[in-house]
Amino acid sequence: MIYRFTIPGRLPGLNEYIEAERSHRIKGANLKAEYGRLVARCIRTQLGKVRITVPVRMDYLFIEPDRRRDKDNISSYARKIIQDSLVKCGVLKNDGWGEIAKYDDEFAVDKAHPRIEVTITELDGR
Numbered sequence: 001m002i003y004r005f006t007i008p009g010r011l012p013g014l015n016e017y018i019e020a021e022r023s024h025r026i027k028g029a030n031l032k033a034e035y036g037r038l039v040a041r042c043i044r045t046q047l048g049k050v051r052i053t054v055p056v057r058m059d060y061l062f063i064e065p066d067r068r069r070d071k072d073n074i075s076s077y078a079r080k081i082i083q084d085s086l087v088k089c090g091v092l093k094n095d096g097w098g099e100i101a102k103y104d105d106e107f108a109v110d111k112a113h114p115r116i117e118v119t120i121t122e123l124d125g126r
Helices: 014-023 025-047 071-088
Strands: 002-008 056-064 100-109 115-122
Touching (some): 014 025, 056 071, 071 115
């Protein structure tokens, strides 16, 4: 099976999270919690009660409003928030090596409609 969901806008980058953590640990925790709730809402409304029990491949399409942020800054922290939210929502049992076999990041620009498109592909127990 293949599952897809979209997160409107963009998530904070790793640099933004590090800056928040350095200013005050609670600020970093609040940032993660705020965006985790946003992602969880997207997962619940678009995937419903999906439960995946086999390893998956995660494909991320990060569509930014411009090219100002580095690709690794965009994707590294966003993947963390998204995968943690998938576990919190019960879609995945965990986000470790046994559940996420591989992932791939793609990038594009759409000034009017930045978003993150996530595709989860079941790998039939491979």
